Amino acid sequence: MDFDFDLFVIGGGSGGVRAARIAAAEGGAKVGLAEESRMGGTCVIRGCVPKKLMVFASEFAEAVDQGRAYGWDLENRGFDWKKFHPHLREELDRLENIYRTNLEKAGVKLFDARATLADPHTVKLATGESVTAKHILIATGGHPHVPEFPGSELACTSDDMFLMEELPKSLLIVGAGYIGCEFACMMNGLGVEVSMMHRGAMILRGFDEEVAGHICEQMGDSGIDMHLGCSVMSMEKTDGGIFVKATNGKDRTYDRVLYATGRKPNSAGLGLEEIGVRTLKHGAIEVNEWSQTSVPSIYAIGDVTDRVALTPVAIREGHAFADTVFGGRKRKMEYACIPSAVFTQPEMGTVGLTEEQAMQDFEIEVYATAFRPMKTAFIKRPERVLFKLIVDADTRRVLGCHIVADGAGELIQLAAIAVKMGATKEDFDATVAVHPTIAEELVTMRTPVRRS
Missing domain, CATH: 3.50.50.60 (FAD/NAD(P)-binding domain)
Structure with missing residues (x-):
């Protein structure tokens, strides 16, 4: 049977875009992609990127206060949302255009329309057009959920x-x-x-x-x-x-x-049930280790499935799918030791097991320290940072690393490499500290605070 496309992707978020681009540019596939809203999906348009820019903006009030304490003659006249917000929108428009341009350069045909499944190989567009594809990838992401109650x-x-x-x-x-x-x-x-x-x-x-x-x-x-x-x-x-x-x-x-x-998968109204695609609780699409659904020609990645809801994970799932189906390299996503950051103030960075998780399967030692960092201690500020390592008492392998500090997201990315490679506590101890930094605590904690 001749198909219009080798691959048709429903959803233009980070995962779907990566899968489409790799399948087309590196796998030589004829690819179509439909997105009903804005290219870039949750992360670029209404998630990670605008959030991080707002986090940057929100940190300057504290920076001004610290600057004054350090001797600078600074004045904080307040935050102007009406000045910041247009600039934010311009940046999101720029990033969306980059996503579109990269897809078009790779040869992907774009459809600005909602797409649903008519059968295992047919996609129906809101424009009234229907297209066929040998493989269909669902990458529609998720959405915030508000429970029903009065008001x-x-x-x-x-x-x-x-x-x-x-x-x-x-x-x-x-x-x-x-x-x-x-x-x-x-x-x-x-x-x-x-x-x-x-x-x-x-x-x-x-x-x-x-x-x-x-x-x-x-x-x-x-x-x-x-x-x-x-x-x-x-x-x-x-x-x-x-x-x-x-x-x-x-x-x-x-x-x-x-x-x-909480959030729920964007799976409603796609026609999944009608063609036999199985879903799980709250509408998540059930997939196997290769991101394949119960219908062999249809795959799903990202937040519409019931796995790890993080943008870098969706991107890797999309890339692994494209390599497996179109690149001649069977590759699965590995879900162990995925680092993540929470951009609170201060930030949190984490990789591996929590103390509570590790206690269930291992005899552990916990190394932890909390202190006032030099930058803020100098100006008599009360903020404290926290560094924590979870260590397998038998093998000495570092099972988890957790950091609460300014820049924790940047720090945990580097620590995650060591944890993913299976570094031991002695490997950390053998590393020379960079002084004076807060991160040197990762390699200078010598005595466990508790064992369990």
């Missing part, structure tokens, strides 16, 4: 935060995962009065508990009003804003309420 329609999500025409004076963030915590820190840094409400007893569920507690304490010290162990009962629009009734009895009105309580 839930008044909530905004992380997608909306990048479209604001002006900053709110007060903001309630519901949910304390990495997205909620990042927005709490950045909005607090931009001068917004921030409150956070979370039904759990600790923020950043799934991360190392000691590390999460360290960040939670510093978020509170920075002025964020933390409310743990409670949730929203209802919301109501009033003349003064959004009135929130909470289970802890601390009801009040906010200008804006951001819900960061």
